[in-house]
Amino acid sequence: MERRVVITGMGIWSCLGTTLDEVRQSLYDGKSGIIFSQERVDAGFRSPFCADVPKADLKPYVNRNFRQFMPEEAQYAYMATRDALASARLEQDYIDQHEVGIIYGNDSVAEATMRALDKFRQFGSTAACGSGAIFQSMNSTVTMNLACLFHLKGINLTASAACASGSQSIGLGYLLIKNGLQDCVVCGGAQEANMYGVASFDGIQSFALREDNNASKASRPFDRDRNGLVPGGGAATLIIEDYESAVRRGAPILAEIVGWGFSGNGDHISTPNVAGPARSLELCLQQSGVNIKEIGYVNAHATSTKIGDSREAQAIAQIFGDYRVPVTSTKSQTGHEMWMAGASEIIYTMLMMKNDFIAGNVNFENPDDETACVNVIPETIEAHFDTFLSNSFGFGGTNSTLIVKNL
Structure with missing residues (x-):
């Protein structure tokens, strides 16, 4: 018998805010998270616009030895997942005793890869890449880091499907739970917000332009005068579970994926x-x-x-x-x-x-x-x-x- 799949927790790190309340208010107010970036103009970008994603400070939560394995998007994902687990009331004792999985969307790690290879070329030695470089530069960096940090022992998989990656991660988790292969899966998507990850997009003229350089007007879906996208980033995490399992542990049941x-x-x-x-x-x-x-x-x-x-x-x-x-x-x-x-x-x-x-x-x-x-x-x-x-x-x-x- 197919099982019902519910959402029990959410966490986000976004240009609209880093808490659910902040993001809700920004959505309601029509607030734009997009800015004019002089840094990108000076670097040679055709489009000056990008989302303003706050940096994440993991020092209070993750020790230095482990932080060296985490590129920018993994840091965003950690903060979002930390909040999502808390909102789902998924405590570490429960996680340690059950097979909680993770499927997370990610399809590039440009900056971390670039910096490691720049050091290799500069010093003429692979040792210059650093001991954390391989773990930062793999597409699976988010799932490998989060699975280790939160001690997740279920499925550990990266959904790499371009701009459908975050959605595909939820869909795959939904299928596993629906068919009885997992009871609970951490799902989500992460995107690095630095300029290096999207430079090639700008190079093929995918990004928005405006004569007045008004950043808040640059992204205009469906509008007649749209002329390109604006790159953003951050991370979003959802906790999805089997309905019966969620009821048994007294989880807050928010919605059902149908x-x-x-x-x-x-x-x-x-x-x-x-x-x-x-x-x-x-x-x-x-x-x-x-x-x-x-x-x-x-x-x-x-x-x-x-x-x-x-x-x-x-x-x-x-x-x-x-x-x-x-x-x-x-x-x-x-x-x-x-x-x-x-x-x-x-x-x-x-x-x-x-x-x-x-x-x-x-x-x-x-x-x-x-x-x-x-x-x-x-x-x-x-x-x-x-x-x-x-x-x-x-x-x-x-x-x-x-x-x-x-x-």
Whole structure:
């Protein structure tokens, strides 16, 4: 018999805040976490915009010997996971006695790799890389570090699926729990916020530009005048569990994951199509058994790019038909959090659902011919909804869709 999968804890490290309360307020107020970076301009970036992600201070929690193994995104992930475990009331004694797993989204470790290899080239010796370099530079750095720090003995896996990584991590954890292979999994996504991890994106002109250099106006999903994404970063962690197991340990049950859909475009490596995302939505709806009119809100992947936003709008319209479901992209406030986004956007939407509002799609002023087919909400509204759908799509045509229901 298939088991129910619930969310019992959340933690986040974001440009909108580093606590759930801070992030909730930022979402409600339409606050932008995006800044103008003179550092990036001076370094040779075409676009001056990025999310302002606070540095994490692990000194009170993690000893120096272990910190040397942790690159920037692993530090963000530690802080988010620490809070998520606390909010789920998952104490270390319980973790030590049970097989708690971890599946976390991450798809690059650019700065740590670059710095280690720079030292190798500078000194002409591999020893110059440092003893922590290998653990910092592997894509699995987040899961290997967190599994050791929190003594997690269940599945230990990194979901590396471009900008769908965070969503895929939750989907994979959901499948394992649903089919009885795990009772509890720490899921999430992390993204380094330094300039080196995204320099090549800027090089192919993926990032937003504005003549007035107004950072808060740069990310404008679905808007007619969008011209590129804004890079972000941080980390987001969700604790997901078997419903019966969560009840037995007296966990706070926040919501239920009722469906996961996924697909591949099987097409261009960077240019999305409509068919692939539409299949992901369709599979998720079929698998969940949810009627489309039960869905009160769609958190769109929409990154503020011309083609990506238009193709997603067409996919949503194709699946939802005449039902004008409210749609926004929280990337209008955060920029694109990349490997983190699929997880953070579940948390952002959970905060909306639990507090009866929909955060507005900031900077949405005019649709174009292709984005006019969806019901984009431009400003925060008071709204009650009990079921939402969240999309995440990535390079290589990887698509992931989750449906979550309030409890």
